[in-house]
Amino acid sequence: MIALLTGTIAYKSLEHVILDVGGVGYRVVVPLSTFYELPDTGTTTLHIHTHVKEDMLALYGFLTSREKEMFILLLGVSGVGPKLAVNILSNIPAADLSDALMNQDVKRLSAIPGIGKKTAERLSLELKDKIARMSPEGPRPTPQRVHASDGACLDDVLSALVNLGYKENQARKVLESLEIPPETHLEDVLKGALKILMK
Secondary structure, three states, X not given: OOOEEEEEEEEEOOOEEEEEEOOEEEEEEOOHHHHHHOOOOOEEEEEEEEEEEOOEEEEEEEOOHHHHHHHHHHHOOOOOOHHHHHHHHHHOOHHHHHHHHHOOOHXXXXXXXXXXXXXXXXXXXXXXXXXXXXXXXXXXXXXXXXXXXXXXXHHHHHHHHHHOOOOHHHHHHHHHHOOOOOOOEHHHHHHHHHHHHOO
């Protein structure tokens, strides 16, 4: 089982990265929280969860071991698969998710696309004690940002929001309502849109 990969980023998108490790390209699905902090190119290390099913083997990568632990905890909840777990971590940082689960903040959890009130209640009920036993998160790496041209940036952000479970019309309206200065980083546009959508 693959648990850690260090290599060069050969490709980077909002859904996954391809990490070149000694000439072998590993496709690794990453949440937006990890995507924001990955360099555009260069060497990086990802904590890996290898997910095996009868017909599929998939790698999920995280910059911090804390985030990987949260992902694994989420998978332990009935009805939560890897796609939903990545979606949860893309919408709420691991530390905030820990707080929401510890405080049984159902309102905060159910604001995440794909999480209804019942799922939010089940998550907080099943994970509250497990979160309490987890070690605190260490220091986070300094983010390095990606810049895209305005048109490409907006298309990428719209695609990411739709993949996170927001309706395309709703996401498009939010993007149109944002004042986006030229030279704005893709991550900043995405964060701004998510702030409005999570209200």
